[in-house]
Amino acid sequence: MAKTPTPAADPQSQNFMREVDEAYRSDLMHGFWTKYGRILLVLIGLFLIAFAGFLWWQEQSVAASAEQAESFDSAIGGLDLGDADARDTIETLADGDVPGYSDLSRLIAAGLLADDGSVEEAIAKYREVAADTAVVSPLRDLATIRAARLAFENEAPREIIADLAPLAQPDSPWYGVAGEMVAAAYLKDGDEDAAAELYAGMAASNDLPPSLRQRAAQLAAAHGGQNSAMQAVEAQQDGAPTAASGDGDAAAADAGAGAASAPKAGGE
Structure with a gap:
């Protein structure tokens, strides 16, 4: 069955519809600008002022x-x-x-x-x-x-320990400095077991300088008995010497006595 042909669109009608559409769009834009145009201008002005202020502040800061x-x-x-x-x-x-x-x-x-x-x-x-x-x-x-x-000299040892304990941890960059001071505070407080345990941990740390590890091993042996002495010896198996017996114990005891008090106060 043949389809009924669609009549061709009238060019004049198309032009008329286009003009109506354009007039409608123009009215919309005019209405929008009349209603919101002033607000937009104010917002744009505020943005430009704020941006200029930021640039000035940045320049002044530099x-x-x-x-x-x-x-x-x-x-x-x-x-x-x-x-x-x-x-x-x-x-x-x-x-x-x-x-x-x-x-x-x-x-x-x-x-x-x-x-x-x-x-x-x-x-x-x-x-x-x-x-x-x-x-x-x-x-x-x-x-x-x-x-x-x-x-250190005048404050209670437990207060020193509380202040430095977060820094006297193996993952802290201050482990060596803070660890020695905390261990000395333990000794000052009469807690040799805690001091020996901390010294043994420092001796076992590969992140600390060899001289500090050696000193920690000596002090662990001097203040912690055989268990800490064995830990210290094992920690030094990478080549750093220890003093776990004989004359080494005497030297470690002297070092331990010195560790019981921190260096005199002074500005660094």
């Missing part, structure tokens, strides 16, 4: 960092030469708000206080840095170590 870097380097050189103004510069930088140089200056200022004999004030300054979560972790840990070293 300039401030460069200025503090120059001041910091100059102050460090001045301290080496005994320049009194250099200390004022360090204290000014310590009160600044540029991360990095401000934090380093706070540590140096605390060390200067310790050098002057103001140990308690220096400890307080170090602990302020250690408690400041805005400071990067390595500097906070360093502040904790220095505060504990200054406070």
Whole structure:
């Protein structure tokens, strides 16, 4: 059966429909712009102002960092030469708000206080840095170590242990320094077993320098009896010597007596 042919579209009708469609779209755009155009202009203006402000702030931050870097380097050189103004510069930088140089200056200022004999004030300054979560972790840990070293003689051993225990772990980069201080605090507190166990662990660590491992093995043997002595000997099988018997025990005992107290306080 043949299909009925579709009549051809009238060109005039097509033009008319197109003009109606275009007029409708134009009315929509005009209505949208009338209703929201001013708001869009304000938003675009605010964005451009904010972007310009960010660029200005970024430029000012870079300039401030460069200025503090120059001041910091100059102050460090001045301290080496005994320049009194250099200390004022360090204290000014310590009160600044540029991360990095401000934090380093706070540590140096605390060390200067310790050098002057103001140990308690220096400890307080170090602990302020250690408690400041805005400071990067390595500097906070360093502040904790220095505060504990200054406070070792007069503070209760258990407080030293509590402060340094998180750093005296095998996976900590401060394991050697903090571990020796914690073990010495254990000895000061009369807990030889805990000290020997920590010394034995340090002797077994391949991440510590050989000299420190050897010293830890000697102290483990001196304070921990046969079990810790055997651990220390096994830990040194990679070639580092131990002193688990005879004259070595006597030397280790002398070293253990010295380990019961930390080095005298001083700014580092």
